[in-house]
Amino acid sequence: MRKAGLWGLLCVFFVSEVKAAIVLEEERYDLVEGQTLTVKCPFNIMKYANSQKAWQRLPDGKEPLTLVVTQRPFTRPSEVHMGKFTLKHDPSEAMLQVQMTDLQVTDSGLYRCVIYHPPNDPVVLFHPVRLVVTKGSSDVFTPVIIPITRLTERPILITTKYSPSDTTTTRSLPKPTAVVSSPGLGVTIINGTDADSVSTSSVTISVICGLLSKSLVFIILFIVTKRTFG
Amino acid sequence: MLFACALLALLGLATSCSFIVPRSEWRALPSECSSRLGHPVRYVVISHTAGSFCNSPDSCEQQARNVQHYHKNELGWCDVAYNFLIGEDGHVYEGRGWNIKGDHTGPIWNPMSIGITFMGNFMDRVPAKRALRAALNLLECGVSRGFLRSNYEVKGHRDVQSTLSPGDQLYQVIQSWEHYRE
Numbered sequence: 001m002r003k004a005g006l007w008g009l010l011c012v013f014f015v016s017e018v019k020a021a022i023v024l025e026e027e028r029y030d031l032v033e034g035q036t037l038t039v040k041c042p043f044n045i046m047k048y049a050n051s052q053k054a055w056q057r058l059p060d061g062k063e064p065l066t067l068v069v070t071q072r073p074f075t076r077p078s079e080v081h082m083g084k085f086t087l088k089h090d091p092s093e094a095m096l097q098v099q100m101t102d103l104q105v106t107d108s109g110l111y112r113c114v115i116y117h118p119p120n121d122p123v124v125l126f127h128p129v130r131l132v133v134t135k136g137s138s139d140v141f142t143p144v145i146i147p148i149t150r151l152t153e154r155p156i157l158i159t160t161k162y163s164p165s166d167t168t169t170t171r172s173l174p175k176p177t178a179v180v181s182s183p184g185l186g187v188t189i190i191n192g193t194d195a196d197s198v199s200t201s202s203v204t205i206s207v208i209c210g211l212l213s214k215s216l217v218f219i220i221l222f223i224v225t226k227r228t229f230g
Numbered sequence: 231m232l233f234a235c236a237l238l239a240l241l242g243l244a245t246s247c248s249f250i251v252p253r254s255e256w257r258a259l260p261s262e263c264s265s266r267l268g269h270p271v272r273y274v275v276i277s278h279t280a281g282s283f284c285n286s287p288d289s290c291e292q293q294a295r296n297v298q299h300y301h302k303n304e305l306g307w308c309d310v311a312y313n314f315l316i317g318e319d320g321h322v323y324e325g326r327g328w329n330i331k332g333d334h335t336g337p338i339w340n341p342m343s344i345g346i347t348f349m350g351n352f353m354d355r356v357p358a359k360r361a362l363r364a365a366l367n368l369l370e371c372g373v374s375r376g377f378l379r380s381n382y383e384v385k386g387h388r389d390v391q392s393t394l395s396p397g398d399q400l401y402q403v404i405q406s407w408e409h410y411r412e
Contacts (some may be wrong), residue, residue, distance in 0.1 A: 025381065040342070042273070044389050044412045093338040094390040 026110070027127040032136035037100040041113030041125040045094040048123070050074050054116035055085060055098045057109055058128070069116055070096070096125065103133045245374035249367065250314070250322045256291040258298055258324075263308035265331040265341070270379040273343035274369065275335050276404050277387035278396040283318050283350030285358070290317030293349050294325075307333050312347040314368060320360030322368045328377040339390055344378065352397030362403060369409070383411040 029037055043053065052074060056064040068082040070089045080087045084107075088097040096113055111129045114122035253261075279297055284290035294317070298310035311333040315323040325347075326332050334345030346365060348357050356362075372378035384407055387395035396404070404410055 040338075042385070042390065045392065046388065047412070090338060092392065093336050095338045 024124060024127045026130040028130040028132065030132050030134070031103055032134055033104055034136065035103050035133075037098070037103060037129075037131060039098045039111075039113065039126065039129055041096040041098065042094055043096060043115065043125050045091070048115050049091040049094070052116045053087070053089060053096050053125070054114050054122070055087060055111065056114055056122075057111050059109065064112075064114075064122075066116065067111075100131075103131075105133050105135060107131060108133045245367075245371045247368070247371035247375060249364075249371075250324050251287075251291070252324050256294045256323055258295065258310070259302060261309035261326065261330065262302075263326060263330050266329055267331050267341070267344075269328070269377055270382075271328075271342065271344050271372075271377060272379050272382055273339070274378070274382055274384045274409075275339060275343045275345050275387055275390065276365075276384060276396050276400070277312070277334060277345065277347045277393075278352045278400055279315075279347050279349050280351045280395060280397070281349070285318045287317075287319050287321065290319045290321060290323065290349065293317065294323045297347075297349070298325075301333070311345065313344045314346045316346060316348045316357070316361050316365050316368075318348075318350060318358040318361045320358065320364050322364045328372065328375075335387065336391055343385075344372070348396060348400060352400035353394065354397075354399060356399045356403055366407070382409055384409045385411070 029039075031037060041053075043049075043051075052070055052072075054066050054069040056066050058064050068080055068085040068087050070087055071078055071080055074089070075091055077088075077090045077092065079089070084101045084103075086097075086099040086101070088099075090096075098113060100107060108131055111131060112127075113125040115125065116122055281297070282293060284293040294310070294315050297312075297315065301307045301310050309330070310325045312325040313327060313330070313332045313334070314325050317323060325345075328344070331341050332343075332345040333340060334347065335343060346368065348361060348365070350357065369378065369382070369384075373380055373382065384404055386401045386404055387393050388401060389412060405412070
């Protein structure tokens with residue numbers, strides 16, 4: 001009977017491990033070069049209205065790369081431009097809106113909105129975004145650019161109601177960026193399909209790691225109880 | 231095997247939305263709203279009216295009319311603000327429905343969510359179990375009819391706006407729902 005109880009415990013460990021390791025499903029956005037990605041990331045107004053938020057890229061097997069962050073004071077609505085990235089932060093509506101303009105095929109990859117509060121782990125908002133940018137064929141359409149504003153070499157940091165004094169978070173850009181407004185394109189994102197893929201490799205790895213550590217604890221406890229009562 | 235298939239088919243059929251009390255039945259004033267909601271919707275916002283409760287079809291129909299009257303005639307809105315209202319008689323009352331944008335939360339959330347309100351004030355008590363069941367049935371039928379994404383998320387009104395709604399006790403209940411996400 002004790003053996004059955006112990007196997008039951010093992011089952012519980014396995015189940016709890018898989019539950020804990022379930023990550024957010026990716027949301028896939030399929031866009032064409034030149035289009036704009038728009039992602040709306042809600043956050044909990046009670047917990048995170050006053051927290052810093054960020055848009056990050058997740059390169060394969062590397063540390064997340066923070067691309068743009070909201071600027072202080074976080075309690076006021078603000079808009080931050082960093083090259084092709086725009087963050088619109090509305091703390092009273094509990095929404096962070098991310099835009100990536102003039103998409104290129106090289107922008108394809110995995111991204112995420114987070115609550116950015118080091119040294120704590122970032123809190124992922126919405127879902128990880130799987131962006132897939134393909135080359136548009138010439139006979140489909142070309143974006144209507146009305147007008148193009150050529151910007152200077154220096155990065156732009158625009159915040160409303162606040163003059164930025166902290167410029168250490170800006171990055172210098174190697175080439176001028178253009179703000180492209182393409183009103184004729186209408187909808188700028190295609191909602192991800194329901195059948196989105198979970199990153200199974202990361203789930204598997206975390207499940208296995210957790211299982212190994214829990215099995216180790218289980219084995220030690222088993223030996224100790226056997227010694228005490230055996 | 232055949233029995234399992236039949237059972238599964240029945241389950242699919244079971245989630246129709248015909249239990250919703252339509253506007254004509256609770257004698258709603260006509261809607262003057264025109265902004266539509268795109269489907270499927272990703273978010274559901276749960277609120278309470280913080281007003282009177284009701285626990286019978288007659289009193290809940292009256293209460294729904296009262297709320298609509300307040301929104302249309304006092305606040306000047308095109309219709310009752312909510313997409314659906316839940317009475318403690320255990321019924322769902324059709325407000326703006328699945329297709330029309332509500333005015334229940336704020337300018338960012340209204341076009342991207344379904345607003346469901348519980349008629350009453352739920353700071354100090356939980357709604358009747360039948361009311362909670364009705365809300366969950368509504369959400370299930372919404373998914374099966376394609377109005378809600380299968381991975382829709384439930385938010386409390388206070389999660390996305392500065393408000394006490396849906397009340398401490400109701401808020402605690404919805405936090406235990408499967409689709410709740412803070």
